[in-house]
Amino acid sequence: EAQVTQNPRYLITVTGKKLTVTCSQNMNHEYMSWYRQDPGLGLRQIYYSMNVEVTDKGDVPEGYKVSRKEKRNFPLILESPSPNQTSLYFCASSFGGSQPQHFGDGTRLSIL
């Protein structure tokens, strides 16, 4: 089954404790992306990647890191999380930057 898998689905942690949210897709997609969803703000793009070893900043990259060492994986790293990063995060992938994206089920992060 074609899917984008995010882990964990839920995480409560404390300020400053490094965390990684994993994202994996099994569709051989080149384009992968991370979004955060906040009430009243819709989805905002954090980072995206056009292919392996190619990443670019989206609208809200501050406080986040990404890497794309393999085509299928695109982890999101919060090196020193802060409460304003409490949000619902989505990973998505597509065959190209102009194609419809397939979304994961989301990761709800709470930073205390």
Place this chain on the structure above:
Amino acid sequence: AQSVTQLGSHVSVSEGALVLLRCNYSSSVPPYLFWYVQYPNQGLQLLLKYTSAATLVKGINGFEAEFKKSETSFHLTKPSAHMSDAAEYFCAVRATNTGNQFYFGTGTSLTVIP
């Protein structure tokens, strides 16, 4: 930078009535345009995509959207609302001439009244 405006954060319609969800974009060059739907506690699913092949785009579940360049709009419609249409709807754009970044609207929550 691109921007996407969805007028009306909440829309209520009666079951069987017309659904109209509005989306306007800011771009001098028509972008790639998408509508997504999000059901509670789920990720986003594609409803339809504008490919420039036709101005009226048909999607899943009876939804369609019309691209109007003169109005920079891509409104989503469905002739007859069903209870199962209750969800959050997002319009999204990606510029065709600058970069590979996606921009989403703030979403419209659709309530269907029995």
